[in-house]
């Protein structure tokens with residue numbers, strides 16, 4: 001790894017694994033600080049809501065392990081930190097900020113298709129949240145076929161397919177890791193408000209009608225904002241609804 005690696009962050013490049021999230025969980029106890037784990041192949045990569053995640057060779061797959069969290073209550077905000085870092089890395093590598101947008105809660109879009117996803121997993125000690133794994137998958141070279149996504153979901157796209165740019169997973173990490181460290185530093189120094197503002201400036205479909213699919217309910221309304229705790233705020237005919245977790249459909 002050349003370039004400017006963020007001070008205090010470790011790096012563990014692996015070959016074939018079941019999932020970098022599994023590696024994060026197994027290795028977190030021995031880590032002394034935040035550590036990026038990458039893999040060239042994952043045999044059981046997972047996405048949000050128990051879905052499988054396709055990881056063809058040439059795509060980026062990593063888990064950033066935060067083995068100790070000073071403030072466990074802010075753990076979920078890391079999906080905003082990671083999304084802003086991904087957006088910054090994409091913009092740096094392509095010079096095309098206008099092509100990318102952020103979709104609540106944790107997808108990155110390129111030309112309206114999904115190019116990257118984030119999956120947070122808690123790390124617990126004796127039932128207490130003590131750390132966090134941030135799994136990140138980026139379709140650099142290949143997008144999985146449309147049949148790999150659920151009906152109504154945005155089509156997967158790849159960076160190569162949409163822009164013609166060949167970016168290696170190593171080069172992507174070299175852009176992403178410092179960007180993540182900067183946004184994490186901003187969260188620590190200034191709090192979530194500055195990230196919330198930055199995220200909203202890059203949000204897809206702000207002000208539009210969207211549908212949030214929750215385990216037992218679908219809520220359709222106007223996407224007003226994201227609140228101070230990271231919840232999605234929709235205006236519906238029955239009033240304002242704040243949504244902590246769910247999938248959003250446009």
Ligand SMILES: O=C(O)CCCC[C@@H]1SC[C@@H]2NC(=O)N[C@@H]21
Nearest residue numbers: 019045046047048117135136137
């Ligand atoms: O559903 C999503 O959008 C989240 C996808 C997260 C995929 C990444 S790839 C690296 C890490 N390891 C996994 O098994 N999943 C995450």
